[in-house]
Amino acid sequence: MNSLVRKDFPILSRIIEGKPLCYLDNASTSQKPRKVVDVISRFYLETNANVHRGVYHLSQEATDAFESVRGKVRRFLGAPSEREVIFTKGTTDAINLVATSFGEMAILEGDVIAVTRMEHHANFVPWQQLAKRKKARFEIIELTNDWRLDPKEVDRVLGLKPKILAVTLMSNVTGVTNPVASLAARFKMAGATILVDAAQGIGHSEVKIDHLGPIDFLAFSAHKMCGPTGVGVLWGREGLLEKMPPYQLGGNMISHVGDFESEWNELPHKFEAGTPDIASVIGLGAAIDYIETHGRTRIEEYEQSITDYVLSKLILIPGVRILGPTDPHHRAPIFSVAIEGVHAHDLATYLDMEGISVRAGHHCAHPLMFRLGLPATCRASFSFYNTFDEADVLVKALSLAPDFFARRKR
Ligand SMILES: Cc1ncc(COP(=O)(O)O)c(C=O)c1O
Numbered sequence: 001m002n003s004l005v006r007k008d009f010p011i012l013s014r015i016i017e018g019k020p021l022c023y024l025d026n027a028s029t030s031q032k033p034r035k036v037v038d039v040i041s042r043f044y045l046e047t048n049a050n051v052h053r054g055v056y057h058l059s060q061e062a063t064d065a066f067e068s069v070r071g072k073v074r075r076f077l078g079a080p081s082e083r084e085v086i087f088t089k090g091t092t093d094a095i096n097l098v099a100t101s102f103g104e105m106a107i108l109e110g111d112v113i114a115v116t117r118m119e120h121h122a123n124f125v126p127w128q129q130l131a132k133r134k135k136a137r138f139e140i141i142e143l144t145n146d147w148r149l150d151p152k153e154v155d156r157v158l159g160l161k162p163k164i165l166a167v168t169l170m171s172n173v174t175g176v177t178n179p180v181a182s183l184a185a186r187f188k189m190a191g192a193t194i195l196v197d198a199a200q201g202i203g204h205s206e207v208k209i210d211h212l213g214p215i216d217f218l219a220f221s222a223h224k225m226c227g228p229t230g231v232g233v234l235w236g237r238e239g240l241l242e243k244m245p246p247y248q249l250g251g252n253m254i255s256h257v258g259d260f261e262s263e264w265n266e267l268p269h270k271f272e273a274g275t276p277d278i279a280s281v282i283g284l285g286a287a288i289d290y291i292e293t294h295g296r297t298r299i300e301e302y303e304q305s306i307t308d309y310v311l312s313k314l315i316l317i318p319g320v321r322i323l324g325p326t327d328p329h330h331r332a333p334i335f336s337v338a339i340e341g342v343h344a345h346d347l348a349t350y351l352d353m354e355g356i357s358v359r360a361g362h363h364c365a366h367p368l369m370f371r372l373g374l375p376a377t378c379r380a381s382f383s384f385y386n387t388f389d390e391a392d393v394l395v396k397a398l399s400l401a402p403d404f405f406a407r408r409k410r
Contacts, residue, residue, distance in 0.1 A: 004294075005385045008033040008034055008035065008385075009032070009033055009385055011023070011031050012031065015355075016352075016355045017354075019354055019355030022354070022356040022386075022393050023357050024358050024381060024386065024394060025359045025381060026224075026386075027381035029224060029229065030203055030383055035286055035290055036228065036286040036287050037283075040228060040280070040282065043065065043279045043282050043283075047061050047062050049061070049062040050275055051063040051275075052269070065285075066276070066281050066282060068285065069281050070082045070085045070087075072288050073085045073235075073284070073285075076288050076292070077207060077208060077209050077233075078210055078211075083238055084237065084241065084267070084268070085233060086234040086236065086268045087231060087276050087277075088232045089231065089232060089277070090222075090223070091198075091219045091221045092122040092232075094217075094233065094234035095122050095166070096126050096247075097271060098195055098217050098234065099129075100130075101244040101245055101246070102244050104130075104245070105245060106163060106164075106193065107130060107131075108134065108136070109134060109136065110136065112137045112160045112161065112162040113163065113164045114140075114141060114160075114165045114166070114187075114192070115127050115128075115138070115166045116140065116141040116149055116167055117367055117368055119166065119168055119197065119365070119368075120172055120197065120364050122197065122364065123167075123168055123197040127166050136163075137160070139160060141153045141154055147325050148178075158187065162192045163193065164192055164193050164195065165183070165187040165193075165194045166195045167196060168196070168197040168200065169196055169198045169205075170204060170205070171324075172363055172364075173324070173334070173365050173379065174325065174331070175334035175335065175381075176324065176325060179330070180196055180212050181213035184212060184214050194214070194216050194217070195219070197219055198218050198220040199220055199221050200334070204299075204303055206296040206300060209235065217236045219233070219235075220233055222284040222287055226290055226291060227283050227288075228279075229280070233284075241267050241270075242267065248273040249273060250273040250274050251273065252265065252272055252273060253269055294384070303333050303383075306333050306391060307332065310335060310391050310395070311335075313392075314326075314398070317399050319339055320398050320399075320401070321338045322335060322337055323374070332381075333382035335380045336363075337378055337398065338377050338378065339401055341409075343376070344360040344376035344377050346405070347360065347378040350397070354393065354397045355393075358378055358380045359381075360377070360378045361376050363377070380394055
C-alpha cells in the first residue's frame with residue numbers, strides 16, 4: 001500500500017544527513033499529504049472569510065466549507081448527531097474542556113476519578129487537578145508486567161464505583177490498545193461517565209463510537225491522522241453536553257448578551273468560543289477524505305503486518321529492550337526501546353545520523369516512565385506510508401547500536 005501513498009507526501013523524499021529520510025515519529029505527529037496542504041492553501045487563497053458571521057457570499061462559502069467538516073467527522077466516527085461534534089484545538093483542549101465543564105458540574109468531595117497508568121499527561125493531569133480541586137479520590141489502574149491493564153486492578157477500581165473513567169484507546173509509549181468497549185460496559189454499569197482519549201488510536205485504527213461501548217466522550221487531534229496541527233474534536237453525548245456549562249466565554253458561544261446576564265448558543269456552538277481555526281478544520285475534512293480513500297481497514301491491516309514484522313526482528317537484537325508487549329496482538333506499530341547504559345537522547349541522535357527520525361524523552365507520560373523506572377525511552381512509531389525497507393533500516397541501525405556505544409565507552 002505504501003508505494004501508492006508515498007508519492008502523496010513530498011517530505012518523505014527528503015535526504016537527511018546524506019541518507020533518505022526515514023520518518024518514524026508518527027506518534028508525535030503524522031506527515032501531511034499534498035491534498036491536505038492544497039485544500040488549506042486554497043482556502044486561504046480563494047475562500048478566506050470568518051465563519052458564522054457574514055451575510056456576504058464569501059463568508060457563507062467559508063461557513064459551508066467549515067460546517068461540512070462537522071458532517072464528515074460525524075460520519076467518520078459514526079456519531080448520532082452533528083450537534084455532538086465540537087471543534088477544539090486538539091485532544092488536550094478537548095479533555096480539558098470535559099474535565100473543567102463536566103468535572104466541575106458532576107464531581108463532589110469524596111467521589112472517585114479513575115485513570116490508567118498508561119495515560120498521556122493530557123488525560124492524566126486535568127483529572128488529577130480536578131480531583132485536588134474537588135477533594136475527590138484519584139485512582140490509577142496499574143499495569144501487568146506485559147504493559148497491559150491489570151484485570152485485578154480494573155476490578156479493584158470498579159469496586160470503588162468511580163464517577164469518571166478516563167482511558168486511552170492506545171498508549172503512545174508502549175503501543176498497547178485497550179479493550180475500551182468491555183471496560184466501558186463494566187464501568188458504565190458501576191455508574192461511571194467514560195472519556196476515551198483517541199489521540200493515538202485515530203491514526204492507526206477505525207474509531208467508531210458504537211464499537212467502543214457505552215462511552216460518553218471521545219477526543220482526538222487532526223495532526224495525528226494526516227491533518228493539520230491546531231485542531232481536534234471532542235465528541236460527547238448530546239444529553240450530557242446540553243447539561244454542561246460552557247468552557248470558554250466570548251463570541252459565537254452566546255445567543256444573547258444583556259448587561260448583566262447572557263444566554264448560551266445551542267450545541268455545538270456553546271463550546272466553540274471565538275474564531276475557530278477555520279483553515280485547519282477544513283484541512284481535517286481533507287485528511288478524513290484522504291484516509292477514507294485508502295480505507296481504514298486496509299491501513300489497519302498494513303500496519304498490523306508492519307507491527308508483526310518489526311517485533312519479530314526487534315526481539316532478536318541482543319541488548320535492545322522493548323518497552324511494550326512483544327506479542328503483536330492488540331498493539332500498534334509504536335516501539336519504545338532502551339539499551340542498558342545508553343541515554344535515549346544519545347540513541348536518537350545516533351539514529352538521526354542514519355536518517356531515522358525518532359522521538360526520545362518521556363513522551364508526556366511521566367507516570368508510566370516512573371513505573372518503567374526510566375527517565376526516557378527512544379520511540380520509533382510507524383504509519384501506513386512507512387515501508388518494510390524503512391523497518392529494515394531501523395532494525396539494522398538498532399542491531400549495530402549496542403556495539404557502537406560499547407566501543408565509544410572503551
Ligand atoms: C495518547 C495521547 N493522548 C493525548 C495526546 C495529546 O495530543 P495533542 O498534543 O494533539 O493535544 C497525545 C499526543 O501525543 C497522545 O499520544
